[in-house]
Amino acid sequence: MLANMGFDVWVGNNRGTRYSKKGSDRPGYWNFSFDELAKYDVPALVDNILNLTGRKKLIYVGHSQGSTQLVARLTEDLNFAAKIALNVGLGTVVTLHTYSDDCILRLFEKVPILQLLKWLGFKTMLSIPAWLVRCVAILTYNTKFYPTAGLYVIHFVCGFPKKGQSNIKRDRLGVIFSHEPGGSSINNVIQWYHLFSFRLHTSFEKQLGKFDHGRQQNLKLYGREKPPRYQLENLKDCRFPTLLFRGTIDSVVSETDFEGLAAKFPAELTRSVHIEDYHHLDYVWADSAHSLVYPEILKAAV
Numbered sequence: 001m002l003a004n005m006g007f008d009v010w011v012g013n014n015r016g017t018r019y020s021k022k023g024s025d026r027p028g029y030w031n032f033s034f035d036e037l038a039k040y041d042v043p044a045l046v047d048n049i050l051n052l053t054g055r056k057k058l059i060y061v062g063h064s065q066g067s068t069q070l071v072a073r074l075t076e077d078l079n080f081a082a083k084i085a086l087n088v089g090l091g092t093v094v095t096l097h098t099y100s101d102d103c104i105l106r107l108f109e110k111v112p113i114l115q116l117l118k119w120l121g122f123k124t125m126l127s128i129p130a131w132l133v134r135c136v137a138i139l140t141y142n143t144k145f146y147p148t149a150g151l152y153v154i155h156f157v158c159g160f161p162k163k164g165q166s167n168i169k170r171d172r173l174g175v176i177f178s179h180e181p182g183g184s185s186i187n188n189v190i191q192w193y194h195l196f197s198f199r200l201h202t203s204f205e206k207q208l209g210k211f212d213h214g215r216q217q218n219l220k221l222y223g224r225e226k227p228p229r230y231q232l233e234n235l236k237d238c239r240f241p242t243l244l245f246r247g248t249i250d251s252v253v254s255e256t257d258f259e260g261l262a263a264k265f266p267a268e269l270t271r272s273v274h275i276e277d278y279h280h281l282d283y284v285w286a287d288s289a290h291s292l293v294y295p296e297i298l299k300a301a302v
Helices: 034-053 065-076 078-083 105-110 113-119 130-142 145-158 170-177 186-200 215-222 232-237 255-262 294-301
Strands: 058-063 084-090 242-247 270-275
Touching (some): 242 294
8 A cells, every 4th residue: 555655665574584584504694683683684774775765764664573673773773763754563562561361472481492492403483494385375275274273373372353253364364374474583582582581570671671691691792690671761762753553452562561662752753553353463464454554554654
């Protein structure tokens, strides 16, 4: 819709995803977490677009971690705000104070899967071979069982619809599963797990924080035993409009966490949109997104 309206639309991919693996066979390539994506990749993406188009600012639309990465960059470099004309966050995650009971990270809390994979030398998560992805997509498109199983997995991770009817059309799942999951480094997943596990600690530790490398490495990198937090209060100095979306059944972004994030931005420049019975992936995959999500973005953009 944005392209049809005449906007110059650029689609970015985080490093480590299926469409951004150049050089992934190099030693140390996968030794990155959320911190590197926010510190290096977001500025590289934005600066490249501005250089190629000759523009001074752009509209940043981010979903989930894609939006959170911008938030982290802004807390560390307020000068970066001068390059943002409008910030649109779809299910932005910065705190996990009140994660829903159906959150998959609760499984990781009970069973140390991530720590075991890291110990065994695994460097990636959900980086599925292209041939296997195509097989799953074909089976999903041509059978009844696989769409049902696929929707259950999506709802288990992102939130179950209260009305009993998924917002994602079954006949789209074959196309979706031919591209997803995109994959990432195991350090990136572990960093989110750390934030989740800190929810019972002090209010300081509950904030979005940098990767925990362990006591000795933390002292070497940060000069302290525990990793520092991103200073979300710096967002008050961001003088651009912000539009934040949350679905009412989004199990990844609770209402408390969502309102807490919205309060960090300047009140006079920030608007929150709540969408009934939307989960964490409905912002981009739901059949109704073209009427419930995108028109709101267009209104804010023009």
